[in-house]
Amino acid sequence: MLSVKNLTKKFAGKDALKGISFEVARGEIYGLLGHNGAGKSTTLGIILSMVSAGSGEVTIDGISVQKNPRKALRKVGAIFESPAFYDYMSGWDNLKVLVGLSGPFDKKAAREIVEKVGLTERIHSKVGAYSHGMRQRLALAQSLLPEPEILLLDEPTDGLDPEGIKWFRDFILGLRKERGMTVLFNSHLLSEVEQMCDRVSIIRAGELVYEGAVNDLRDDRPGLRLRASPEGTMTEVVKGFGGEKMPGDRWVFPEETKIPTVVRALVEAGAEVSEVTPVRRSLEDVYLEHNSSNKP
């Protein structure tokens, strides 16, 4: 559904994107993760044709965004963090103006969407009086009109309360279930990405440093938080079992490794073991691993 190929972009001579590529299949929810300034929003900007690409190409359902942005964006709905509406106009008038830019405004469809996002009672109030959550619901309504096939969400749950976040997550998952909606989800909230996405990419300093299924990240490899001295002996023994050092005194081992055997070997080697805590590698761990400052 969405294909991003070798995107590069420079801002003031500095590389913002260095050949980003990924693909999102129809009906898939795909997460983009990265620090501030990593290049997530630039990627989204290029997909939406708001930012020009230095090189590379984006296609939506086979239509090139660079060559035919209007046609390509017909299938796209987008939501940004802190959606900016015309505060002095009602929610309904905002919908009319924004949706009217895509084509005729279908009142019936708009009413249905407004009801679906739970804004019916306040839709004729001025947006200036809306809470952040209501703005986000209105943003969702405008992005779903007329009928997009893919939603691009840029930090959509930022600033929402836990209830709002849950509502938003359930809504997006519901859209996928009902309409087979494809979603590109750009977020800092790792738990959200973990709960919503099928696959995830990690962008670091304009480069894609990781891509994989979220299920693969829920890695079943045995992991240990291990402290023992002398450290040299510990490292030697653990590496002998194929252990791999992770940030924060954490080690992961090949799947077949038996942890008691490792501990026994440590003791037999004369190491004083002070902590052995089994840990599961979470998405946060993966994220931190790929974004730790000692990475090249």
Added chain:
Amino acid sequence: MMFFSQLRGELKKLFARKRTYIGYVVFLIFEALLLTLWVKVGRAQFEELAERNFIPVELLSSSLTATYWIMGFSMFLLGSIYFALVAGDIVAKETEDGNMRMVLSRPISRLRILVLKYCAVMIYTVTFVIFVGVTGYGMALLAMGSEGGLFIWNPEMFILAVYPDRNEAFQRLFMGACFMGLSMCVVSSLGFFFSCLKIKPAAASVMALSVFFIDFVLQNIPFLANHKDAFITFRMANWIYVLQENIPWERIIESYAILMGLNISLFIMGWMVFQSRDFKT
């Protein structure tokens, strides 16, 4: 059809803002002030001038003549500032507020977005000038009654015209308001152009006003008197020729063709900048 519906949306954005109406209110107050000054001070001087030149005072000291003065002064003093403010906001404010990202995420070309905004600003400009004319005339009617014709005197543009017939005077004045509206479109085009650049809305307005007033000051430097035709503000002032007894259409068409060319050039330059811009948070 779609274009007009989108244009309606653009006008709605413009007219739904309360501050748009602050401008209307300010103009009404300013017009009332000018009219009061005219009735209390200007009228007597004008009547004396008319008598010295053997012009029948009862025909010329009228609501239509007062309207002419109100329109001329209020537009020059306040109109330029006001149009520069509105046009300077039209793109830059939406960019600053983040609305532009919402707009650009829709399947619509940037050219079309700008055409819609430009048309909205031009409609606003012309109708605003006509509003000032109509309300100025309404106030003058209340203060001075409906009698009398129209007396036009502008030594800088070498115009002296007298219209004792009220119908003809009214038609000429209305035509004048329309042409004045077209002239003021240049200020709006300047504001629009600067609004397309990557600058704050206030900066766009200040830049437009700076160009306008620098042009006006240069135009009035004595040693440049023979080159007045080269200045935008002189061309803009050509609206007054529709009030001349024998309208010099050739001169008017030439000036408005130049102004239109300038407007189109400003639009194209603004579009080129806007088209090449990246819109990020």
